[in-house]
Amino acid sequence: MALGALESAVMRVCWEARAPMTVREVLGRLNADRDQPLAYTTVMTVMSRLAEKGMLNRAPQGRGYAYTAAVADEAAVAVREVLRTHGDAAVTHFAAEASLDPQLRDRLRRLLEQSP
Structure with missing residues (x-):
C-alpha cells in the first residue's frame, strides 16, 4: 500500500490544509504548479481510493465529499x-x-x- 506519486501529492495537500478539502480544492492546488493540468476525475478517483485505504476521511458536503487526512504524515x-x-x-x-x-x-x- 505504498503511496504512488499522485497519491503522495494529494496527501501533501491534505496534510497542509487547515480544513477539510473538496476534490476541486485539491485539484486547484495540484494544478497550480503543473504544465499539464490533471483532470477532475483523476483526482476524484485518487482521493476516493485513498479514503478506501484509510489514508483520508471523507464526509458528505453538498453533492460530493470533503476530505481530511486520516494519518498524520x-x-x-x-x-x-x-x-x-x-x-x-x-x-x-x-x-x-x-x-x-x-x-x-x-x-x-x-x-x-x-x-x-
Whole structure:
C-alpha cells in the first residue's frame, strides 16, 4: 500500500490544509504548479481510493465529499504499511531494537503513558 506519486501529492495537500478539502480544492492546488493540468476525475478517483485505504476521511458536503487526512504524515503511512505487511513480527523486532537503546526505550514508555 505504498503511496504512488499522485497519491503522495494529494496527501501533501491534505496534510497542509487547515480544513477539510473538496476534490476541486485539491485539484486547484495540484494544478497550480503543473504544465499539464490533471483532470477532475483523476483526482476524484485518487482521493476516493485513498479514503478506501484509510489514508483520508471523507464526509458528505453538498453533492460530493470533503476530505481530511486520516494519518498524520508520511511516517504514519510507512508504519501502517509495515504493520499491515509484517504484523506481529514487525512489532517484535521494533521492541527488541528499542530495548537496546535506553533513550528510545524511555521515550517509547513516555509515549505509551500519554496515549489514550
